[in-house]
Amino acid sequence: MTASPWAGKAGALRPGTAAAATAGVTPFAVGLLLAAALQYAVGPAVGPFFSDLLIKIGINVILAVSLNVVNGYTGQFSIGHAGFMAVGGYAAGALTYYTSMLAWGGPQVQGGVFGVGSALFVGACLVGGLVAAAAGWAVGLPSLRLRGDYLAIVTLGFGEIVRVLLQQTQDVPFTADEARALSPVEMATHLGGSLGFSGIPFYTNLFWVWCFVTLTLLVAYRLKESTFGRAFLSIRENEIAAEAMGVDTTRYKVRAFVIAAFFAGVAGALFAHKIGTTLNPRELGFMKSFDIVIMVVLGGMGSISGATIAAVLLTVLPEALRGAADYRMIVYALMLVLVMIVRPQGLFGIREIWELPPFARRRGR
């Protein structure tokens, strides 16, 4: 590549730094409006099947974009993302389920999109995220001194430990009286075991999912464009040089890990409250982790738009291929292999879609 006279100027016009429109909280408001539009206009128009698909897409976008912070930005290799999803999902699910039992005598949904039940639900999502983040910190602190394969094994092990522990829990109480008889500690051990946690109220809807998608995307993007993001990326590029430039690599890796775990926990919480979900440890095992890793790799390690588009594609594709019946998974796998042969760096590599031709002439980064 040759030096481009545009490089310097375009750098100053990057959406991240320049556009006053992205300043402060405006994008959060835009995301809120879009989420509301999905909830009240798109959702009713497309019907329950496609609404459910849009919710699944949202959850997978959160998962892929958050894992991208670890696997893409810092270049570590975590394959335990579903473990954090499970931690967050169970924590949030238990919180809404038991609170509903104690407060309202049953797990029925209370109020509408902005009702009291939804307030509980959103709080539970945040709590789920925080519990997962704490788990991420506990796992990350000792293991992020390890590199590459070793870290992968530790995270895989973590996911499996979570799954096995959840399978050992006892049945959830079905009535309010049974629930009242349990102490808080006992509640934490009554999560349905291997049969799954059924009865979690179905609070998840398009509005709240896409609010959290907005939050995830903005946090991921703004971190990437800040000192923190550059420190993350420098670790992936050259850990020794990063450390020599004053980047405390262990600390930043733990930070990335905790952020990723938080959003995985939120995604787990949204999944737990989705219509039709019976939270089951098996569903949140390492196969789910691999699905998320595939989204990140396919999108391009480090690219937020790449991870987003890959998450959309890989959620829609299996549904779209239902017509192919038995050949579905073969076609799916072949497509993945093909993309990896044609674009081994993923769809967008480290860049964002608007940084690539034909959307932009060469830009800074």
Added chain:
Amino acid sequence: MTALLEVQGISLSFGGLKAVSDFSIALRAGDLQGLIGPNGAGKTTVFNLLTGVYRADRGSIRLGGLDLGGAKPSRIAAAGLARTFQNIRLFGDLSVLDNVRVACHLRAATSMAGAILRTSAHRGEEAALRAYATELLEIFGLGDRTGEQARNLPYGDQRRLEIARALATSPKVLLLDEPAAGMNPQEKAALSALIRFVRDRFGVAILLIEHDMGLVMKVCEGITVLDHGVTIARGTPEQVQNDPVVIEAYLGAPAQEGGGVPAERRS
């Protein structure tokens, strides 16, 4: 005058191999010193010890009175000791600008929440960092390549970018590991001017590892010679150039073949 960087008697062994024995050096502010020696003499190992990549078995490293023994590299960089690498270690996929901005990391103060909410403080800081990094790159003649991926720069530019990046950490002492490696004579001439310029403009003390004797003799005010991890000579370029022990270490003497330089022959 008190020394800025004071290294006393550091040693490091890899198993039975003494990579560095009893190495001492003192740099005052604005010093420009050279560290030379045949291949495998332990020069880069000394740099790795100073920057915390390796931990010395013995001895002490102090920077501006601060004890750096056992500190990790990021702490040492924060204390004011920056380096370049013999085998260039740029952040290849990142832009030239971002390579420097990573090193500005130490001067960034806003919190993660500030970055996520894009507070005005954060935006102001980002703008200041960008301006600073751009200015630094302009000084190094890389002002028109800020948007380019670092891996696509020509070799000489990569070397200069490494120096610019190291300076962005606001060091007190700069360690340059073979900056002239792979450069042609014109580039080398420009580099020696650049090294002096960096010292004068940024007021840093520089310790330079270099194989190109012409360059070392031209820019360095003091030279330390290592062989097999042992300091065999120290002095001005003229003194070192004419030291028989140094000549022997480089060219070899029949009686000394295969062995190290005996301790009693240290000057």
